[in-house]
Amino acid sequence: MLFLNTALASWTELRHDTILYAKQTYFLGAPQIQEEKPVEGYVEPVPEFYARMLALTKMAHNGLAEMEVLDEQSDKDFTTLENTLEKLLEISIKELEDKELTDAEYKFIRNFGQNISPMLENVDIKSQSSILVADVHTGPGGSVLEEGTGKLDLMIVAYKQPDGRIVLGTGPVMSYYEFWQPSGERLTDEEWRKMLNDNPPERPEWVSSFRV
Incomplete structure (x- = not known):
């Protein structure tokens, strides 16, 4: 920055000494900036x-x-x-x-x-809900493995446009839960919805690789 300061000061002195001879620059108007086409949507490409x-x-x-x-x-x-x-x-x-x-x-x-x-x-309106649960495996000690889906999450994705721009898109994505439950307490969808509201279980650890 010291070099920049010295160079500009020297240039100013030079312009001062040649002000009667050097041609001054003029503002010719703002350049026309091409308006970027707005991004209106994206389909997950699978x-x-x-x-x-x-x-x-x-x-x-x-x-x-x-x-x-x-x-x-x-x-x-x-x-x-x-x-x-x-x-x-x-x-x-x-x-x-x-x-x-x-x-x-x-x-x-x-x-x-x-x-x-x-x-x-x-x-049926209940069948349209994203929240449901199912026990899929009986483990030792009388416990069952529950697999559940919860409320929709909002995903933010960076993707490339044909013109080379990288833009961000948002959209809903399903949530996933996996936890053990006593075999005598297998959950219905209604009980699972209540658990989600009152005391939801932790998400699987591997979900943290893309979820914040």
Whole structure:
């Protein structure tokens, strides 16, 4: 910084001595800064998952249709799910290939909840909850291993745009719990929800690698 101070002081003296001869610089106006296109959404790019889910959905749809056990609404719900998975598959592949999404694809992401809401209208409200529990293993000493899901967490993810920008995105992600419980006290979903509110167990240690 001393060198910078000395250089600028010397330059000032030089400009003072040559002020009648040196051409002065002029402000020509603020440069035109190109406005960055706002980021409107992102799909987690796991095309293999979407492809497998799509195949299973089509198989179930076709099988139940052949058995003639689908009512009109269920048939529509299957079609909606198939279309949704197809779009998720297309978008995730484009993201992995660093291709810019279209306005229609961004609109699909923005309206995702609205697009799938008709499929949930006939589902019981309790069945839509993310909070549930199941005992999956009986251990020695009369204890059972409980696996539970809790309230949704908010995940923050850094990802790259086709133009090279690194941006942050946020979205819900399921929470996971794993704990031992006496076999005589196996939890129902209602009891698990109460435990979560009153005295929730610790998350598995490995979750701390990405959760703060």
